[in-house]
Amino acid sequence: QKEVEQNSGPLSVPEGAIASLNCTYSDRGSQSFFWYRQYSGKSPELIMSIYSNGDKEDGRFTAQLNKASQYVSLLIRDSQPSDSATYLCAGNAGNNRKLIWGLGTSLAVNP
Amino acid sequence: DVKVTQSSRYLVKRTGEKVFLECVQDMDHENMFWYRQDPGLGLRLIYFSYDVKMKEKGDIPEGYSVSREKKERFSLILESASTNQTSMYLCASNPAGSYEQYFGPGTRLTVT
Numbered sequence: 557q558k559e560v561e562q563n564s565g566p567l568s569v570p571e572g573a574i575a576s577l578n579c580t581y582s583d584r585g586s587q588s589f590f591w592y593r594q595y596s597g598k599s600p601e602l603i604m605s606i607y608s609n610g611d612k613e614d615g616r617f618t619a620q621l622n623k624a625s626q627y628v629s630l631l632i633r634d635s636q637p638s639d640s641a642t643y644l645c646a647g648n649a650g651n652n653r654k655l656i657w658g659l660g661t662s663l664a665v666n667p
Numbered sequence: 668d669v670k671v672t673q674s675s676r677y678l679v680k681r682t683g684e685k686v687f688l689e690c691v692q693d694m695d696h697e698n699m700f701w702y703r704q705d706p707g708l709g710l711r712l713i714y715f716s717y718d719v720k721m722k723e724k725g726d727i728p729e730g731y732s733v734s735r736e737k738k739e740r741f742s743l744i745l746e747s748a749s750t751n752q753t754s755m756y757l758c759a760s761n762p763a764g765s766y767e768q769y770f771g772p773g774t775r776l777t778v779t
Binding site: 605 | 698
């Protein structure tokens with residue numbers, strides 16, 4: 557069974573701190589990974605994609621991929637209350653068109 | 668910008684009714700997906716389509732069918748709605764060769 561696992565949280569951080577969200581995956585055939593943000597009652601929104609080992613930065617967001625450890629993370633610097641949401645991690649299911657989804661981590665940024 | 672729209676934001680139906688949920692994308696994407704999302708269960712794939720008139724079952728196809736007569740439109744059909752199909756239904760799309768999926772706003776369906 558191919559899986560993507562995330563801590564459900566809630567992860568609580570003070571405003572201005574770094575939030576660190578983690579994800580592990582079981583399918584070594586997965587090459588592409590994605591972080592989605594989902595506000596309560598809304599649909600998931602793609603915020604980061606990462607395909608290679610190492611770090612990828614976009615504004616306050618940094619995605620990290622370690623294929624040897626089968627580990628993906630998302631760092632949010634200078635966290636804001638507007639970052640409070642559920643963050644979903646997903647990876648491709650080998651050559652299949654489908655994505656394998658984690659259950660999400662709930663993040664609360666406290667003013 | 669990718670635009671995926673769904674026919675309704677909220678829908679209330681009675682048990683046994685036939686329900687149609689429609690999804691339209693305006694980016695000429697080949698692939699389209701239907702998910703349901705329930706608390707504690709995450710996103711679960713119901714069906715997906717990689718071309719007009721082509722479809723594949725996802726992880727939970729039972730009780731659902733789909734139709735894709737035109738490239739931009741993908742419909743989810745509940746032949747006889749049941750209370751356990753009360754859920755948030757999400758449509759997504761992406762172009763061939765890409766894994767990045769773009770979601771519509773979702774339809775919250777309540778079956779009473």
